[in-house]
Amino acid sequence: MPKQALLKNSDDKFLLLRNYFEDILNRDLINRFKIRKTEKLKTLAKFYFSNSSSLVSYNKVAKFLKIPLNTVERFSEYLTYPYLVYFVNKFSYSLKEQSVNPRKIYISDLGLKNAVSFDFSENKGQLLENLVFLRLLKTEKEIYYYKTKNNLEVDFLVKKKQKVELLIQVCLTLKDFKTRDREIEALVKAMRELKLRRGIIITEDEEDEIKIDGKKIKAVPAYQWLLKK
Numbered sequence: 088m089p090k091q092a093l094l095k096n097s098d099d100k101f102l103l104l105r106n107y108f109e110d111i112l113n114r115d116l117i118n119r120f121k122i123r124k125t126e127k128l129k130t131l132a133k134f135y136f137s138n139s140s141s142l143v144s145y146n147k148v149a150k151f152l153k154i155p156l157n158t159v160e161r162f163s164e165y166l167t168y169p170y171l172v173y174f175v176n177k178f179s180y181s182l183k184e185q186s187v188n189p190r191k192i193y194i195s196d197l198g199l200k201n202a203v204s205f206d207f208s209e210n211k212g213q214l215l216e217n218l219v220f221l222r223l224l225k226t227e228k229e230i231y232y233y234k235t236k237n238n239l240e241v242d243f244l245v246k247k248k249q250k251v252e253l254l255i256q257v258c259l260t261l262k263d264f265k266t267r268d269r270e271i272e273a274l275v276k277a278m279r280e281l282k283l284r285r286g287i288i289i290t291e292d293e294e295d296e297i298k299i300d301g302k303k304i305k306a307v308p309a310y311q312w313l314l315k316k
Contacts (some may be wrong), residue, residue, distance in 0.1 A: 112132065116166070120164075139214075141192060175192075193217050220243070241254050256273065256276050283302075292310075
């Protein structure tokens with residue numbers, strides 16, 4: 088196929104996705120909730136799509152986008168109704184602590200991210216983490232992120248009823264020693280605090296098994312993990 092035709096097909100796909108995004112906002116949110124500040128809603132939605140797999144604070148978002156805090160809070164809730172975005176709380180047995188900490192933002196459609204976000208460079212690590220979240224969502228278990236007592240972050244904590252079942256770290260590659268040490272340290276500390284014996288690191292294509300102080304961490308390629316039931 089000629090290069091010009093490929094470019095045209097790509098442009099057509101992006102235009103189709105942008106129109107689909109606009110249709111969702113107009114039909115499911117703007118018309119339903121009679122929103123007048125439509126540009127602020129669209130700006131907020133694009134901001135979240137640009138920052139998927141990141142921690143967000145409503146206060147900081149409001150200041151950055153110059154949108155009133157109450158509008159950010161209200162519009163953020165609206166965006167969850169058509170399942171455009173998802174917010175993940177920090178794990179805590181205290182609901183108050185969950186509510187005052189930043190949330191992690193994930194999006195429902197990675198194709199839409201490329202079409203509507205402000206970010207013109209692809210971050211494969213963020214995309215992989217978001218993909219893992221969407222797979223965890225299908226388990227219908229409670230999903231959180233976790234911070235250790237010394238503020239190290241673990242991407243996912245999976246809980247069923249009152250039991251913490253699993254900790255998951257997402258890392259594109261463990262080939263860099265500093266990255267490897269950071270991911271393992273966070274998991275081991277979290278496992279100790281939560282009295283868990285095993286954890287998982289999901290990578291792009293690497294496989295490994297690490298044993299530290301009676302704790303077992305298994306690194307698995309994403310394609311293997313995603314295909315498991």
